[in-house]
Amino acid sequence: MAALATRTKPLLKQSILPHLTWRRFTLRSLSSGLRLGFPAPTDPRFSSSTDSDPSGDRKVLETFTEEFEIGSKVFAFETGKLARFANGSVVASIEETRVLSTVASSKSGEGHDFLPLTVDYQEKQFAQGVIPTTFMRREGAPKERELLCGRLIDRPIRPLFPAGFYNEVQIIASVLSSDGKQDPDVMAANAASAALMLSDIPWGGPIGVIRLGRTDGQIIFNPDMDELSMSDLNLVYACTWDKTLMIDVQAREISERDLEAAMRLAHPEAVKFIEPQVRLAAKAGKLKKDYKLSMVSDTILERISGLAEKPIEAVFTDATYGKFERGEALENIAKDVRKALEEECDEEDLKVLPKAVDTVRKKVVRRRIIEEGKRVDGRCLDEVRPLYCESGAYASLHGSAIFSRGDTQVLCTVTLGAPDDAQRLDSIVGPPTKRFMLHYSFPPFSTNEIGKRGGLNRREVGHGTLAEKALLAVLPPENDFPYTVRINSEVMASDGSTSMASVCGGSMALMDAGIPLREHVAGVSVGLVTDVDPSTGMIKDYRILTDILGLEDHLGDMDFKIAGTRKGVTAIQLDIKPAGIPLDIICESLEPARKGRLRIIDHMEQQISAPRTHDDRHSPRIATLKFSNDSLQRLIGLQGSQKKKIERETGARLYVSDGTLTILAKNQNVMEKAQDKIDFIIGREIEVGGIYKGVVVSIKEYGAFVEFNGGQQGLLHMSEMSHEQVSRVSDVVSIGQELTLMCIEQNVRGDVKLSLKATLPKPESATENSTVEDSASPNKPTTDVLASEGGLTENPENANAKLEESSVSEDYLSPSILIRSVEECNAEENAAGLRSFTKAEKSAKNYSGVAKVLSKIGISSRKKVPGMSSVIQKQVEEHGSTCENEHKNVDTQSHTDCNGEARTAGLSSSPKAENSIKKFSRITKSLSSSGKSSRKKVTAASSNIQNETEERESTSENEKKVVDMNDTAKASGSKSVNAKMLKIGDRFTAKVHQIRLHGLVLKLGGGVHGMYRFEENGKRDFDVGEELHVECLSFSAKGIPVVSLVEGLFEHPKNSQNGTGSKVVRKKRVNGSTAK
Secondary structure (H helix, E strand, O other): HHHHHHOOOOOOOOOOOHHHHHHHHOOHHHHHOOOOOOOOOOHHOOOOOEEEEOOOEOOOOOEEEEEOOOOOOOEEEOOOOOOOOOOOEEEEEEEEEEEEEEEEEEEOOOOOEEEEEOEEEEEOOOHOOOOOOOOOOOOOOOOOOHHHHHHHHHHHHHHHOOOOOOEEEEEEEEEEOOOOOHHHHHHHHHHHHHHHHHHOOOOOOEEEEEEEEOOOOOOEOOHHHHHOOOEEEEEEEEEEOOOOOOOOOEEEOOOHHHHHHHHHHHHHHHHHHHHHHHHHHHHHHHOOOOOOOOOOHHHHHHHHHHHHHHHHHHHHHHHOOOHHHHHHHHHHHHHHHHHHHHHHHHHOOOOOOOOHHHHHHHHHHHHHHHHHHHOOOOOOOOOOOOEEEEEEEOOOOEEEEEEEOOOOEEEEEEEEOOOOOOOOOOOOOOOOOOOOEEEEEOOHHHHOOOOOOOOHHHHHHHHHHHHHHHHOOOOOOOOOOOOOOEEEEEEEOOOOOOOHHHHHHHHHHHHHHHOOOOOOOEEEEEEEEEEEOOOOOOEEEEEEEOOOHHHHHOOOOEEEEEEEOOOOOEEEEEEEOOOOHHHHHHHHHHHHHHHHHHHHHHHHHOOOOOOOOOOOOOEEEEEEEEEOOOHHHHOOOOOHHHHHHHHHHHOOOEEOOEEEEEEEEHHHOOOOHHHHHHHOOOOOOOOOOOEEEEEEEEEEEEEEEEEEEEEEEEEEEEEHHHOOOOOOOHHHOOOOEEEEEEEEOOOOOOOOEEEEEEHHHOOOHOOOOEEEEEEEOOOOOOOOOOHHHHHHHHHHHHHHHHHHHOOOOOOOOOOOOOEEEEEHHHHHHHHHOOOOOOHHHHHHHHHHHHHHHHHHOOOOOHHHOOOOHHHHHHHHHHHHHHHHHHHHHHHHOOOHHHHHHHOOOOOOOOHHHHHHHHHHHHHHHHHHHOOHHHHHHEEEEEEEEHHHHHHHHHOOOOOOOOOOHHHHHHOOOOOOOHHHHHHOOOOOEEEEEOOOOOOOEEEOOOOOEEEOOOOOOOOOOOOOOOEEEEEEEEHHHHHHEEEOOOEOOOOOOOOOOOOOOOOOOEEEEEEEEEEE
């Protein structure tokens, strides 16, 4: 078994080669379960007591394992079981997560003047038991996370390869299994270090990589994903035994002091990963081979330095040079040196000329910085380049900003989207989506070069993710700001630290988009130049540079990118070139970075210091609504047809999830259109006072039914259609018309009453001194309407059907009301010749008429009449003289209209007294014709007068105005009643024209008809032609007066030309019956 345990080519030993022949590969051997090229299990050469196959019969492979514990978790490195042909392979495991890292290299490094190191990290879906969802059901191109994990492994490993080693090296890290609890990236980096230790590739490792978190102020080593989601610090720290190699930080404004403490705690814990690797390499590692290193000899370097050092130093000491002017001057120097070497025919020196010239440049720049403290562009070591900021550069975008620092310039734009626009992540760990994205783009024109634009670039992905981490800490929570946010950072010009410029420009663009950031985030890159002792490798002196140029990044030792707010750090990325930097120097670099960051934030706040408030023109809107699944199904429609129609008509985008509807609109107008259509289809909870949009679906004589709020119906009564009186419903609304309505009432049965006039502005005449007259008593059933005479049918069944149809729901119906000012009423009455009676005038009219009747039958008003009450007797005496005078004046007139004639003769002081005289003259004649004695006549007249007086005294003081429309018609010179003069509350006499099942059709005169509906338990035995005294309650949709009977003493004067009085008709309603 010693052959398999050796570290070099174990399968090529003499004991195995005889069996790798086709002669032994027979059907019988396959049937017996033998493996291709391997001896039978009973071969004594493979008998072993350890590491046997699962059946325990034979030895297959020998593995080496190292287990160790860090914190509360157990880790393990294993080799020899998988990928045995690789130069080095190690499986790192923690709990159920296992990662395989392999390393391989080419045989030579010819054709390269740099280290072609490639690190590939891959997460295949089988690791979490999932089949890929792609069309081919295979993993495609590397995802962003895979590229980022590859960079995380590359950055600490690259500096430890020896200078001049240009062989191509490839490291592949594959996740074999994952339980979703641990992030495999740190394990992959440690496994890659262990694989390099086992290989024969020259490398200055091993390294240790560890992740730290902090929850409630407590540091957590190697946190799982749940702990990491609650942590305000995500620190990945890589180091050797005594030096720092790489730092990657995402934090929530952690202070520099806390960050330094975390790094100092991380270093000893990371070293614990180094010791197991050393022990594993001692067991199963290969001997390191000697490789040819491409180095510039000291003789060639000294010769080229003598030719180029002085001109190069002259260029670097001139601060007036720009980036391209300086580069052009250095190229001219290299050309001059090449010409000198070509004249000497020194071909070996010409091969290494570019590298030698670059070494001379590095020597000149570093010496000038260390010795003189002078930088290439003439700045001090802690000075930031000139800044330029501009926000809102493009008004049509959601947000935009331009940020320039020196010659570095970036354009950042912000685009807002719906939650469903979030990026979907197929990672085996972490959240499934990402709602904030920063995409960094580095086009070739930014450095005046020509290049091919391809797919994802590792450098662009890394720089964009760094800026994304820096800004993520100040974004509002998703509950407060549910938008998906995308930032595009386009590098317009590059001269160092474009990623930190993207942080600054992105922060300004976010505020320009109106996103409520807590405060600005800025970033700056800090460099380092060291003076190292060649013999010991120790650092003798160093200088820290703030805001480094691209040339200083290239010729320096460190690129330390630090981003944060005034309160603390939000993101860090440390990349170095030497084989480690002491942690003390790195911690010292935090303070210059903080000062430079604050200077930049001050300049940014001068341009924009708070989120901008946009108008509706370009500001997107998002709304999240909760509905039942049934309602959402109605909204989506068949195969999404309804949803697509709304999106097509409004321009909004709808996203439906379980019980949630999200609407994304470009502006507020689009949002309102989409919400109106959604409310019409789905509806929302009805609230009294809420405004809704609906469509008229049917029109009745008393109003219209409107469909709104997702199919619900409500009644729009004609009294709620306008502030003015509505005579016909069809004059205001029509079927299919869209209306904006207010819900004014909803009863327990769910019936909804709507109002159109509540959404309309009130007219000026109705705002002050308005009077409201209710046309029906609340105790009476609502009076229905009938058709006009031209539309009447003689079929009682049709009329009954109409009456029953119109009485849909008495809860919906309310009497019409008329709102008019006092001035309007007086003006209209004066124009029509009408005059209302006051209470005093009514009394004068009544009792003056009594006195006149008594005087006509020969009884003095001052004499006591038997049977007459004392009250009436007293009032008769008081009005006797007045009545006599008025009677004399009236007698001088001919048999014409009393009101008009009296008004013409100047007797306007008592025009109504004559009406009472006429009434009681009719009573006298009626009594005289009965043939009874004078005393009986007086007694009967007195009794009638007393009854009538009691009825009148019982009348309410707030009784509506009584107007005799027939007298009014005479006064205006008309022979018939004019419908335009009618108004609610007017009282007049009408004749029964038709008798229907549910009511009467009345003749008002002049071709005008009215309608009276039978009351419950009321009188129904009427005769055609019978005269009734009625009061106008309301008007139908066609303008027909709707009336009710009025109790009391009434008459209908005949328009006789012979001066004789008309027939006396006296009616009194008693318990629903009528007495004549």
